[in-house]
Amino acid sequence: MAIIYVKSGSTGNGSAWNNAYGSLQSAITAAQAGDEIWVAAGTYKPTTGTDRTASFTLKNNVAIYGGFAGTETARNQRNIATNATILSGEIGIAGIADNSYHVVSATGTISTPLGNSSILDGFTITGGNANGTTGNQDDGGGMYVSGASPTLRNITFRDNNGVNGGALYNESGSNPVLIDTVFEYNTATTNSIIQGGGFTGATDNNPLFVNAKGDDLRLKSGSPALDAGDYNLFYSLRNALAFGVITFSLTILGGNNFAQAVTMNVNAQSNIYGAGQSIPPSQVGGAGILPPVYNFSAAAKQVLTFSQITGIINYGVPLSNGPDGADIRDVTKGAYFYPSLNGISGIIGEGIGRYLVGVFLDNSTPTSPAPNPLNFSGNYNFKELSPLLKQTFFIGDGLTGTGFGDIQKFNVPEKATRLFLGFFDGPGVSSTGEIPVGFYGDNTGSFIAEFQIQPSPISDIPESTTPIPEPSTILGIVTLGLGALFSKKHKQDDNARN
Ligand SMILES: [Ca+2]
Numbered sequence: 001m002a003i004i005y006v007k008s009g010s011t012g013n014g015s016a017w018n019n020a021y022g023s024l025q026s027a028i029t030a031a032q033a034g035d036e037i038w039v040a041a042g043t044y045k046p047t048t049g050t051d052r053t054a055s056f057t058l059k060n061n062v063a064i065y066g067g068f069a070g071t072e073t074a075r076n077q078r079n080i081a082t083n084a085t086i087l088s089g090e091i092g093i094a095g096i097a098d099n100s101y102h103v104v105s106a107t108g109t110i111s112t113p114l115g116n117s118s119i120l121d122g123f124t125i126t127g128g129n130a131n132g133t134t135g136n137q138d139d140g141g142g143m144y145v146s147g148a149s150p151t152l153r154n155i156t157f158r159d160n161n162g163v164n165g166g167a168l169y170n171e172s173g174s175n176p177v178l179i180d181t182v183f184e185y186n187t188a189t190t191n192s193i194i195q196g197g198g199f200t201g202a203t204d205n206n207p208l209f210v211n212a213k214g215d216d217l218r219l220k221s222g223s224p225a226l227d228a229g230d231y232n233l234f235y236s237l238r239n240a241l242a243f244g245v246i247t248f249s250l251t252i253l254g255g256n257n258f259a260q261a262v263t264m265n266v267n268a269q270s271n272i273y274g275a276g277q278s279i280p281p282s283q284v285g286g287a288g289i290l291p292p293v294y295n296f297s298a299a300a301k302q303v304l305t306f307s308q309i310t311g312i313i314n315y316g317v318p319l320s321n322g323p324d325g326a327d328i329r330d331v332t333k334g335a336y337f338y339p340s341l342n343g344i345s346g347i348i349g350e351g352i353g354r355y356l357v358g359v360f361l362d363n364s365t366p367t368s369p370a371p372n373p374l375n376f377s378g379n380y381n382f383k384e385l386s387p388l389l390k391q392t393f394f395i396g397d398g399l400t401g402t403g404f405g406d407i408q409k410f411n412v413p414e415k416a417t418r419l420f421l422g423f424f425d426g427p428g429v430s431s432t433g434e435i436p437v438g439f440y441g442d443n444t445g446s447f448i449a450e451f452q453i454q455p456s457p458i459s460d461i462p463e464s465t466t467p468i469p470e471p472s473t474i475l476g477i478v479t480l481g482l483g484a485l486f487s488k489k490h491k492q493d494d495n496a497r498n
Pocket residue numbers: 090091092093094095096097098099
């Protein structure tokens with residue numbers, strides 16, 4: 001048995017740290033059964049060229065260890081956390097489009113399977129993109145496994161993509177052993193972050209996402225993942241969300257409705273008066289565009305919260321602002337108001353303008369009369385708001401402060417099925433405080449809003465004293481509250497809800 005050394009940038013024959021191979025694949029090719037390959041911190045790619053089919057190929061009875069500084073004399077001296085050792089499929093031009101189909105491959109046959117003695121330990125596998133159309137090129141962006149059951153220990157699969165098994169794909173009797181292995185931020189365009197293999201809690205069935213390509217990972221009713229998981233396999237929320245299709249995480253998604261986050265791009269020209277209309281109402285200075293809409297199912301006691309709202313907009317004057325708006329104070333005029341129009345309420349404010357607003361509608365086209373405008377003068381930092389249908393409401397950045405504070409709760413009207421996000425705009429405050437509507441055409445920029453509409457969780461979790469989930473405390477809630485969540489039999493209507 002020999003130790004073969006690999007260190008990024010070296011040009012040796014692998015006999016020692018100071019004579020290390022620079023190429024991991026060269027070391028694997030040279031390795032004999034029983035050998036160990038020690039790899040120093042750094043980034044290693046399957047090819048120095050642009051061949052997408054190149055892949056690090058595991059071998060029977062060869063153990064590959066990462067996480068070395070490049071001076072160690074015993075394997076237990078390595079420090080994986082300090083010495084990040086990365087197997088990267090990032091080849092060609094920057095970006096995932098032309099990256100390796102499989103960063104790592106483990107393939108055997110029925111007669112000569114690759115077994116548990118093939119070990120990969122102490123690496124991050126990243127940047128693979130199995131988006132091909134030939135053979136297995138659509139399977140296993142991070143790692144493709146066929147007729148093989150290697151041991152994967154201390155591995156992080158991160159930012160890999162594939163059609164099937166975006167991070168890890170197993171077929172032909174493969175049953176890898178996974179120890180201390182993390183899956184995070186991987187994606188799959190059709191089936192599964194992890195596909196195949198004998199994992200407890202995994203499924204090969206279509207998880208029935210609403211729209212995986214559109215990042216809408218809610219489960220349709222009938223999904224095999226609903227209430228099918230084992231929370232003992234649950235390492236952390238981040239992993240679970242990244243897992244996506246592994247059933248234990250889907251149990252979280254389906255049973256607790258945590259992860260129904262929707263991401264919406266709100267262009268600065270989004271005219272809130274166009275909510276529910278086929279074209280935005282014509283205005284002086286440009287009507288802008290229809291506001292983006294999110295469709296959902298009507299239900300009692302749903303809550304809208306925003307996980308994150310980012311971006312910068314410009315209203316057509318040399319002044320940019322974030323979601324909470326900008327100071328448009330005119331001390332001579334005090335509060336201002338935007339009028340109601342076509343059944344959509346205006347808004348009353350003071351001090352600031354140009355902020356993100358929303359409005360809930362049912363399935364009908366809004367018509368006059370509009371509900372009374374809400375007055376936010378001096379009250380932009382409310383904790384909870386219950387807008388009516390057609391009643392436009394201030395959102396800003398969704399926090400009680402600007403960039404900090406509590407997450408603001410918006411109680412969804414019971415009959416609402418649509419949420420529109422957009423803006424008010426106009427040329428300026430008139431002598432009466434009214435801002436005539438218009439001038440959307442010169443607005444630039446956009447906000448990215450990430451939000452979720454979910455059942456009011458407090459009534460769903462009577463055993464728990466945990467407050468409403470907020471992104472900053474979700475991990476704590478999971479740690480503290482999961483037992484309560486899982487000891488409670490989920491109501492059927494929770495599971496059926498998308
Ligand atoms: Ca690339």
